[in-house]
Amino acid sequence: MKVLALSSARREPDISCVYEELGRSVDLDLKLLSKSDQRNLKQFFCGLDLARYDRVLIDLHFKNIANQAHVLRRIPGLLIYEEDACQNYLDNSRWKGRFSRFYRSLPNARVIVTGAGVAERLRAEGFSVYFIPKGYDPRMVCSEAVERDVELGFIGRTASAAYAGRKALLDQLVELEPLQLLRTEPGRPYWGMLNRIKFFISADVGLGEYMAKNFEAMASGCVLFAWRQGIEESAIGLRDGIDLVLYSDIEELRARLAALRNDPRQAISISYSGRRFVEEHLSHVRLARHMSDVINEPWPSFQPPSFWSMLRERLSPNVSRFR
Template sequence: MASAEYPKVLVSSRVYTEPKSTEALHDELASQIGATLLKTGAEAFARLGTIAAADSHEVVIVAQRFPDLQAADPINWTGFDGVRVLLDFDVVRNYSRIVNDRYLGAWSREFRRHRFDALICTGKEVAARMRSEGIEAYWVPKGYDPRYFADAGQERRGVCSYGLLYRARAAMLRTLRRNAVEVEHFVVPYQMLGERLGGFLSCLVCNMEGTPRLGDLGRAAYRLLPGAMVKIRPGLEPMIKNFEAAAAGCAVFADWIPELAELGFVDGETMVAYQTFDELVEKFRAYDRDPDRLRAMGSAAATLCAARHTWSDRAREIGRVLRSIRSGKDSRAG
């Protein structure tokens, strides 16, 4: 049931066949702000305006896989005169080569092609860049699902890294291993991730962007030696790993991004910040000699995340953003 505190919201999302962090956020939008979930994928685009208008929704949030948004015909908004919002976790790739350059500029184009009114993305700098392009963009950070990530007080040892080996992450691991720092890197299904993290004292996160040095020569070297010949640039926003690993009670070592301070993370208290891989090696060696301090840091980080960074928190933040957008539209209409 919709809440009187928030606009009446319809969320158009994909069909999920296994647990995903994005689905947890959508479910919290239903729970926290009374949103109606339309889990039909992009097939609803041809009649989305009619669907929204039929039940007097004031806001439609489209939260689909971006490739599906690209492949679809322009959304048919006929009959709907409310607010059209694009919600996406990966807008950072509009400006970053963190994986590759395939999506540079793509979100800006799709936003206009589908005639959205506003964008909610997960990076403060990314939102600012979008606004500089004339797009009404809002920052709501990533979060985590406490059903899967929590500090259960179990015995911990060692340091880990997880996820796909983006170039910057591979370069980080190569630097650490060349300096005799043993890191266990793994990839597991989402629903098993929190339990796996719970066995580690520390987790290394790399939000940075990596691109090949020397063009084709660098790409060839990278194929032979993953992590080699990579040019590193600062990251634009904190990855979801910053929240998942911290919520699971790991002491997180992460490259510093200014918005982390606004999210309550403090170097030496709820995380260990680094600027370069050499600094990461130096700091890891210093902290690794004091496992009790790392354990306390992980516990403090888990407490911070539970208090401020769950998907329930993010759903309420989105509700406040939607209320602001609707008020602005009403003021302009008046």
């Protein structure tokens, strides 16, 4: 299976481990695109013989490709890997509904998303969608024998409108508990800080899926306190009180936190079990294997754009055509 994969140069989070592992099971041609290349895919594809590839995997920033469906819809074997499709259903996201409109313009494409609930909703709209949860890079993230001198910690962004619920909960918790809201550089500073945190407070309120930082915290040996996301826990296989601690409001969070403060052996047990779970199920190595399974599935025959759709493109002065 010959696969062309397009990803972002200096991608964050870094999933180079996924492509390294994917290259062991398929004949992979990985190309890292700059922002300007992503925004002009027509020009980028002009230098490629797409007939050489059985699949074309798109792992690019949605904001850079959202207006280029007219280019992508002419590519056979198209598979899109999207980590932000949850924003399709967030009321406070500028991208609400945009993912659905984009996929509707790509009737021949298949899509991998990172939320089970998101996958269900997109399938209900008629799209060919797979669910593979986010993961962590086992080459970088691990539990180290260092002092956990930060009892309660959170590392991440809160400024985006999509994270309004996260910010509100964390701001409230800061007033009640010794929570430290931390920012670090990517890479070693981030992994090092995770290893100093005893209880990692995740607050993905309203997002409907698990962000990668949850699994990175678990892999680093933190006890993860995570906002309940509905069907996500069962879809991933996470066990409340065994692999992590779930909560639905700040009162439940504080009550369960107090219980673990009084039972340090249970806290150690959850830390150990959570780390083992992500090591076995949620590393980037496993993500790559799931992606390989999707790539190697039988693909429907490619249906090129109809005459009428191509005519509409030609008549539109604002749409550039891919030749």
